[in-house]
Each structure stands twice: as structure tokens, then as C-alpha cells.
Amino acid sequence: MQRIIRSQDFTAERPWGAQDIAQMNGTSVRLHWTDQPYIWHVNDGEEVFAVMQGTVVMHWREAGEEKQAQLNAGDIFYAGVGCEHVAHPQGEARILVVEKAGSL
Incomplete structure (x- = not known):
């Protein structure tokens, strides 16, 4: 089965709808739409977070210190095992997330 997904056309009914x-093989690939921050969290495994459209400021904690980086369309954030992080979109954003199925 083949599908074409046009990320710019996807809008959810609520922030972080997917x-x-x-x-x-136990990995989920989901397209998210949001205009609100998520919550601080640690995934059950690794996560790849690719901004498809919009701008997202990603915050993460490293050795107890909070860091952040601005991600624009085409940018990718990799959260390794145990990486506490939270995404703050700047307006509307569409994000492709690849992670262990059932993860937060």
C-alpha cells in the first residue's frame, strides 16, 4: 500500500493531535499538528522529531541544565534514551515524530 501525506494540509482538532x-517493528511514525507547547517528558526510548512546517523551540535538560534550540522547517531533533524535553511551537507547527509505539 502506498500513500502520499501532504503535511501542510494536516490540521488536528486539538494541540498535538496526530x-x-x-x-x-514497534516504532510509530506520526504527523502532529500543534499551536501549543507539549509537556516536559522522557520517552520510553529514542525519538526523532522533524519539523515539517513552522518553528519550534525545543527545550531539553542535560546534566540538570536546561538548554534550548530553535528548529525551523527541515530541522530534526534527536532525543536519546532518558532525554527530558519539551517542544514549544511558535504559532502553528507540523511535526513528524518517530518513536517507540505507545510512547508519550
Whole structure:
């Protein structure tokens, strides 16, 4: 089965609403739409966070110190195991997230 997903056309009914794209060997691929920050969290495994549209300021904690970086369309953030992080979109954003199925 093939599909074409046009991320710029996706809008959810609530912040961080998602369109499931694929489940592959325990890994989920989801397209999220949001205009609100998420919550500080640690995933059950690794996470790849790719900004498809918009701008997101990603915050993370490293050795107890909070850091941040601005991510624009085309930028990718990798959160390794145990990385506490939170995404703050600047207006509307569409984000592709690849992570362990069932993760926060």
C-alpha cells in the first residue's frame, strides 16, 4: 500500500493531535499538528522529531541544565534514551515524530 501525506494540509482538532502514518517493528511514525507547547517528558526510548512546517523551540535538560534550540522547517531533533524535553511551537507547527509505539 502506498500513500502520499501532504503535511501542510494536516490540521488536528486539538494541540498535538496526530495522524498515524506507520507502525514498523514497534516504532510509530506520526504527523502532529500543534499551536501549543507539549509537556516536559522522557520517552520510553529514542525519538526523532522533524519539523515539517513552522518553528519550534525545543527545550531539553542535560546534566540538570536546561538548554534550548530553535528548529525551523527541515530541522530534526534527536532525543536519546532518558532525554527530558519539551517542544514549544511558535504559532502553528507540523511535526513528524518517530518513536517507540505507545510512547508519550
